[in-house]
Amino acid sequence: MKLFHSPASPYVRMVMALAIETGQAAKIERLPSAAVPVKPDQTIRVHNPTGKVPTAILDDGTVLFDSRVICEYLDAQHPGERLFPAEGAARWQALTLFALAQGLLDAALLARYELAMRPAEKRWDEWLAGQLGKIDASVAALEAEWIEHLEGRFDIGALGVACALGYLDFRFPERDWRKAAPRLAAWFESVAERPALKETRPQG
Ligand SMILES: N[C@@H](CCC(=O)N[C@@H](CS)C(=O)NCC(=O)O)C(=O)O
Known part of the structure:
Protein backbone atom coordinates (compact mmCIF):
# COMPACT_ATOMS: atom_id res chain seq x y z
CA MET A 1 0.00 0.00 0.00
CA LYS A 2 1.22 3.51 -0.82
CA LEU A 3 0.57 6.34 1.62
CA PHE A 4 0.87 10.07 0.99
CA HIS A 5 2.87 10.92 4.07
CA SER A 6 4.04 13.88 6.08
CA PRO A 7 6.21 13.45 9.20
CA ALA A 8 4.51 16.46 10.85
CA SER A 9 0.91 15.35 10.31
CA PRO A 10 -0.83 13.93 13.39
CA TYR A 11 -3.40 12.21 11.16
CA VAL A 12 -0.66 10.44 9.21
CA ARG A 13 0.87 9.58 12.57
CA MET A 14 -2.31 7.77 13.61
CA VAL A 15 -2.10 5.59 10.51
CA MET A 16 1.61 4.85 10.95
CA ALA A 17 1.22 4.22 14.67
CA LEU A 18 -1.61 1.78 14.03
CA ALA A 19 0.48 0.07 11.35
CA ILE A 20 3.37 -0.36 13.81
CA GLU A 21 1.07 -1.47 16.66
CA THR A 22 -0.35 -4.18 14.41
CA GLY A 23 2.91 -5.27 12.72
CA GLN A 24 2.13 -3.87 9.28
CA ALA A 25 4.54 -0.94 8.89
CA ALA A 26 6.73 -2.77 6.35
CA LYS A 27 3.93 -2.99 3.84
CA ILE A 28 3.47 0.80 3.68
CA GLU A 29 5.41 2.70 1.03
CA ARG A 30 5.57 6.36 2.03
CA LEU A 31 5.05 8.93 -0.71
CA PRO A 32 6.36 12.39 0.07
CA SER A 33 3.76 15.14 -0.02
CA ALA A 34 3.28 18.84 0.51
CA ALA A 35 -0.31 19.17 1.68
CA VAL A 36 -1.20 22.77 2.47
CA PRO A 37 -4.67 24.32 2.14
CA VAL A 38 -3.66 27.33 0.04
CA LYS A 39 -1.43 25.45 -2.38
CA PRO A 40 -2.90 21.99 -2.89
CA ASP A 41 -0.51 19.17 -3.74
CA GLN A 42 -1.74 18.08 -7.17
CA THR A 43 -0.20 14.62 -6.84
CA ILE A 44 -2.55 13.97 -3.90
CA ARG A 45 -5.51 15.70 -5.53
CA VAL A 46 -5.51 13.25 -8.42
CA HIS A 47 -6.57 10.65 -5.85
CA ASN A 48 -8.30 12.74 -3.17
CA PRO A 49 -10.05 15.97 -4.20
CA THR A 50 -9.46 17.50 -0.75
CA GLY A 51 -5.69 17.19 -1.27
CA LYS A 52 -5.15 16.05 2.32
CA VAL A 53 -2.86 13.54 3.97
CA PRO A 54 -3.18 10.75 4.82
CA THR A 55 -4.40 9.36 1.50
CA ALA A 56 -3.69 5.71 0.73
CA ILE A 57 -3.55 3.78 -2.54
CA LEU A 58 -4.02 0.05 -2.16
CA ASP A 59 -2.18 -2.46 -4.36
CA ASP A 60 -5.27 -2.90 -6.55
CA GLY A 61 -5.52 0.88 -7.07
CA THR A 62 -8.34 1.49 -4.58
CA VAL A 63 -7.97 4.88 -2.88
CA LEU A 64 -8.77 5.30 0.82
CA PHE A 65 -8.98 8.47 2.88
CA ASP A 66 -9.12 9.88 5.57
CA SER A 67 -7.16 8.73 8.67
CA ARG A 68 -10.26 7.15 10.23
CA VAL A 69 -10.93 5.03 7.18
CA ILE A 70 -7.29 4.03 6.62
CA CYS A 71 -6.88 3.13 10.30
CA GLU A 72 -9.98 0.94 10.28
CA TYR A 73 -8.93 -0.66 6.98
CA LEU A 74 -5.46 -1.53 8.33
CA ASP A 75 -6.97 -2.83 11.55
CA ALA A 76 -9.03 -5.30 9.52
CA GLN A 77 -5.89 -6.69 7.81
CA HIS A 78 -4.04 -8.35 10.69
CA PRO A 79 -4.68 -11.47 12.77
CA GLY A 80 -4.10 -9.88 16.20
CA GLU A 81 -6.45 -8.17 18.62
CA ARG A 82 -8.27 -5.29 16.95
CA LEU A 83 -7.74 -1.68 18.02
CA PHE A 84 -11.28 -1.00 16.78
CA PRO A 85 -13.49 -3.14 19.04
CA ALA A 86 -15.88 -5.16 16.88
CA GLU A 87 -19.15 -4.46 18.65
N1 LIG B 1 -9.97 14.46 8.68
C1 LIG B 1 -8.73 14.28 7.98
C2 LIG B 1 -7.82 15.47 8.25
C3 LIG B 1 -6.52 15.39 7.45
C4 LIG B 1 -5.78 16.73 7.43
O1 LIG B 1 -6.36 17.79 7.69
N2 LIG B 1 -4.50 16.66 7.10
C5 LIG B 1 -3.72 17.89 6.96
C6 LIG B 1 -2.27 17.68 7.36
S1 LIG B 1 -2.11 17.45 9.08
C7 LIG B 1 -3.74 18.29 5.50
O2 LIG B 1 -3.60 17.46 4.64
N3 LIG B 1 -3.90 19.59 5.24
C8 LIG B 1 -3.90 20.12 3.91
C9 LIG B 1 -5.19 20.82 3.60
O3 LIG B 1 -6.00 21.08 4.49
O4 LIG B 1 -5.36 21.14 2.42
C10 LIG B 1 -8.09 12.96 8.39
O5 LIG B 1 -8.46 12.46 9.46
O6 LIG B 1 -7.29 12.38 7.64
Whole structure:
Protein backbone atom coordinates (compact mmCIF):
# COMPACT_ATOMS: atom_id res chain seq x y z
CA MET A 1 0.00 0.00 0.00
CA LYS A 2 1.22 3.51 -0.82
CA LEU A 3 0.57 6.34 1.62
CA PHE A 4 0.87 10.07 0.99
CA HIS A 5 2.87 10.92 4.07
CA SER A 6 4.04 13.88 6.08
CA PRO A 7 6.21 13.45 9.20
CA ALA A 8 4.51 16.46 10.85
CA SER A 9 0.91 15.35 10.31
CA PRO A 10 -0.83 13.93 13.39
CA TYR A 11 -3.40 12.21 11.16
CA VAL A 12 -0.66 10.44 9.21
CA ARG A 13 0.87 9.58 12.57
CA MET A 14 -2.31 7.77 13.61
CA VAL A 15 -2.10 5.59 10.51
CA MET A 16 1.61 4.85 10.95
CA ALA A 17 1.22 4.22 14.67
CA LEU A 18 -1.61 1.78 14.03
CA ALA A 19 0.48 0.07 11.35
CA ILE A 20 3.37 -0.36 13.81
CA GLU A 21 1.07 -1.47 16.66
CA THR A 22 -0.35 -4.18 14.41
CA GLY A 23 2.91 -5.27 12.72
CA GLN A 24 2.13 -3.87 9.28
CA ALA A 25 4.54 -0.94 8.89
CA ALA A 26 6.73 -2.77 6.35
CA LYS A 27 3.93 -2.99 3.84
CA ILE A 28 3.47 0.80 3.68
CA GLU A 29 5.41 2.70 1.03
CA ARG A 30 5.57 6.36 2.03
CA LEU A 31 5.05 8.93 -0.71
CA PRO A 32 6.36 12.39 0.07
CA SER A 33 3.76 15.14 -0.02
CA ALA A 34 3.28 18.84 0.51
CA ALA A 35 -0.31 19.17 1.68
CA VAL A 36 -1.20 22.77 2.47
CA PRO A 37 -4.67 24.32 2.14
CA VAL A 38 -3.66 27.33 0.04
CA LYS A 39 -1.43 25.45 -2.38
CA PRO A 40 -2.90 21.99 -2.89
CA ASP A 41 -0.51 19.17 -3.74
CA GLN A 42 -1.74 18.08 -7.17
CA THR A 43 -0.20 14.62 -6.84
CA ILE A 44 -2.55 13.97 -3.90
CA ARG A 45 -5.51 15.70 -5.53
CA VAL A 46 -5.51 13.25 -8.42
CA HIS A 47 -6.57 10.65 -5.85
CA ASN A 48 -8.30 12.74 -3.17
CA PRO A 49 -10.05 15.97 -4.20
CA THR A 50 -9.46 17.50 -0.75
CA GLY A 51 -5.69 17.19 -1.27
CA LYS A 52 -5.15 16.05 2.32
CA VAL A 53 -2.86 13.54 3.97
CA PRO A 54 -3.18 10.75 4.82
CA THR A 55 -4.40 9.36 1.50
CA ALA A 56 -3.69 5.71 0.73
CA ILE A 57 -3.55 3.78 -2.54
CA LEU A 58 -4.02 0.05 -2.16
CA ASP A 59 -2.18 -2.46 -4.36
CA ASP A 60 -5.27 -2.90 -6.55
CA GLY A 61 -5.52 0.88 -7.07
CA THR A 62 -8.34 1.49 -4.58
CA VAL A 63 -7.97 4.88 -2.88
CA LEU A 64 -8.77 5.30 0.82
CA PHE A 65 -8.98 8.47 2.88
CA ASP A 66 -9.12 9.88 5.57
CA SER A 67 -7.16 8.73 8.67
CA ARG A 68 -10.26 7.15 10.23
CA VAL A 69 -10.93 5.03 7.18
CA ILE A 70 -7.29 4.03 6.62
CA CYS A 71 -6.88 3.13 10.30
CA GLU A 72 -9.98 0.94 10.28
CA TYR A 73 -8.93 -0.66 6.98
CA LEU A 74 -5.46 -1.53 8.33
CA ASP A 75 -6.97 -2.83 11.55
CA ALA A 76 -9.03 -5.30 9.52
CA GLN A 77 -5.89 -6.69 7.81
CA HIS A 78 -4.04 -8.35 10.69
CA PRO A 79 -4.68 -11.47 12.77
CA GLY A 80 -4.10 -9.88 16.20
CA GLU A 81 -6.45 -8.17 18.62
CA ARG A 82 -8.27 -5.29 16.95
CA LEU A 83 -7.74 -1.68 18.02
CA PHE A 84 -11.28 -1.00 16.78
CA PRO A 85 -13.49 -3.14 19.04
CA ALA A 86 -15.88 -5.16 16.88
CA GLU A 87 -19.15 -4.46 18.65
CA GLY A 88 -21.06 -3.36 21.69
CA ALA A 89 -20.36 -0.56 24.15
CA ALA A 90 -16.58 -0.98 23.77
CA ARG A 91 -16.87 -0.11 20.07
CA TRP A 92 -19.02 3.02 20.53
CA GLN A 93 -16.87 4.25 23.40
CA ALA A 94 -13.64 3.75 21.45
CA LEU A 95 -15.09 5.45 18.35
CA THR A 96 -16.37 8.39 20.38
CA LEU A 97 -13.01 8.82 22.07
CA PHE A 98 -11.32 8.60 18.66
CA ALA A 99 -13.72 11.30 17.41
CA LEU A 100 -12.81 13.48 20.39
CA ALA A 101 -9.11 13.10 19.53
CA GLN A 102 -9.88 13.97 15.91
CA GLY A 103 -11.95 16.98 16.96
CA LEU A 104 -9.19 18.23 19.25
CA LEU A 105 -6.75 17.88 16.37
CA ASP A 106 -9.05 19.59 13.88
CA ALA A 107 -9.15 22.61 16.20
CA ALA A 108 -5.39 22.47 16.78
CA LEU A 109 -4.66 22.28 13.07
CA LEU A 110 -6.97 25.21 12.30
CA ALA A 111 -5.25 27.21 15.04
CA ARG A 112 -1.86 26.23 13.65
CA TYR A 113 -2.83 27.30 10.12
CA GLU A 114 -4.17 30.58 11.52
CA LEU A 115 -0.90 31.28 13.31
CA ALA A 116 1.62 29.88 10.84
CA MET A 117 0.00 30.53 7.47
CA ARG A 118 -2.53 33.34 7.57
CA PRO A 119 -1.00 36.78 7.01
CA ALA A 120 -0.99 38.68 10.33
CA GLU A 121 -3.27 41.47 9.04
CA LYS A 122 -5.96 38.93 8.16
CA ARG A 123 -6.04 37.18 11.52
CA TRP A 124 -9.27 36.97 13.49
CA ASP A 125 -8.52 36.75 17.21
CA GLU A 126 -11.97 35.54 18.31
CA TRP A 127 -11.87 32.73 15.80
CA LEU A 128 -8.42 31.67 17.01
CA ALA A 129 -9.62 31.87 20.61
CA GLY A 130 -12.57 29.67 19.65
CA GLN A 131 -10.25 26.95 18.32
CA LEU A 132 -7.94 27.16 21.34
CA GLY A 133 -11.02 26.92 23.58
CA LYS A 134 -11.98 23.66 21.87
CA ILE A 135 -8.53 22.26 22.61
CA ASP A 136 -8.77 23.22 26.29
CA ALA A 137 -12.30 21.82 26.61
CA SER A 138 -11.23 18.56 24.97
CA VAL A 139 -8.23 18.16 27.31
CA ALA A 140 -10.50 18.87 30.28
CA ALA A 141 -12.97 16.20 29.13
CA LEU A 142 -10.18 13.67 28.61
CA GLU A 143 -9.03 14.26 32.19
CA ALA A 144 -12.49 14.30 33.75
CA GLU A 145 -14.47 11.77 31.72
CA TRP A 146 -12.16 9.54 29.72
CA ILE A 147 -9.18 8.82 31.92
CA GLU A 148 -10.44 5.43 33.13
CA HIS A 149 -11.09 4.34 29.58
CA LEU A 150 -7.61 5.53 28.60
CA GLU A 151 -6.01 3.65 31.47
CA GLY A 152 -7.63 0.44 30.19
CA ARG A 153 -6.87 -1.29 26.91
CA PHE A 154 -4.88 0.64 24.29
CA ASP A 155 -7.61 0.90 21.63
CA ILE A 156 -8.09 3.23 18.67
CA GLY A 157 -9.41 5.97 20.97
CA ALA A 158 -6.27 5.84 23.10
CA LEU A 159 -4.04 5.82 20.02
CA GLY A 160 -5.85 8.87 18.68
CA VAL A 161 -5.57 10.74 21.98
CA ALA A 162 -1.84 9.99 22.22
CA CYS A 163 -1.29 11.40 18.72
CA ALA A 164 -3.42 14.45 19.51
CA LEU A 165 -1.54 15.24 22.72
CA GLY A 166 1.75 14.68 20.91
CA TYR A 167 0.67 17.29 18.38
CA LEU A 168 -0.03 19.80 21.17
CA ASP A 169 3.50 19.23 22.49
CA PHE A 170 4.88 19.63 18.96
CA ARG A 171 3.06 22.79 17.87
CA PHE A 172 1.76 24.39 21.08
CA PRO A 173 4.37 23.60 23.78
CA GLU A 174 3.76 26.95 25.45
CA ARG A 175 0.12 26.05 26.23
CA ASP A 176 1.20 23.34 28.70
CA TRP A 177 -1.89 21.11 28.58
CA ARG A 178 -0.42 19.00 31.43
CA LYS A 179 -1.09 21.70 34.02
CA ALA A 180 -4.86 21.18 33.84
CA ALA A 181 -4.66 17.42 33.34
CA PRO A 182 -2.17 15.66 35.65
CA ARG A 183 -3.68 12.18 35.36
CA LEU A 184 -3.83 12.48 31.58
CA ALA A 185 -0.20 13.62 31.64
CA ALA A 186 0.80 10.52 33.63
CA TRP A 187 -1.11 8.30 31.21
CA PHE A 188 0.59 10.02 28.25
CA GLU A 189 4.04 9.41 29.75
CA SER A 190 3.19 5.74 30.19
CA VAL A 191 2.14 5.20 26.58
CA ALA A 192 4.74 7.47 24.95
CA GLU A 193 7.30 4.67 25.20
CA ARG A 194 5.32 2.29 22.98
CA PRO A 195 7.35 1.71 19.78
CA ALA A 196 4.36 2.83 17.72
CA LEU A 197 4.48 6.26 19.34
CA LYS A 198 8.25 6.53 19.77
CA GLU A 199 8.90 5.77 16.11
CA THR A 200 6.32 8.26 14.85
CA ARG A 201 7.20 11.34 16.88
CA PRO A 202 6.33 14.38 14.77
CA GLN A 203 9.09 16.11 12.87
CA GLY A 204 9.10 19.18 10.71
N1 LIG B 1 -9.97 14.46 8.68
C1 LIG B 1 -8.73 14.28 7.98
C2 LIG B 1 -7.82 15.47 8.25
C3 LIG B 1 -6.52 15.39 7.45
C4 LIG B 1 -5.78 16.73 7.43
O1 LIG B 1 -6.36 17.79 7.69
N2 LIG B 1 -4.50 16.66 7.10
C5 LIG B 1 -3.72 17.89 6.96
C6 LIG B 1 -2.27 17.68 7.36
S1 LIG B 1 -2.11 17.45 9.08
C7 LIG B 1 -3.74 18.29 5.50
O2 LIG B 1 -3.60 17.46 4.64
N3 LIG B 1 -3.90 19.59 5.24
C8 LIG B 1 -3.90 20.12 3.91
C9 LIG B 1 -5.19 20.82 3.60
O3 LIG B 1 -6.00 21.08 4.49
O4 LIG B 1 -5.36 21.14 2.42
C10 LIG B 1 -8.09 12.96 8.39
O5 LIG B 1 -8.46 12.46 9.46
O6 LIG B 1 -7.29 12.38 7.64
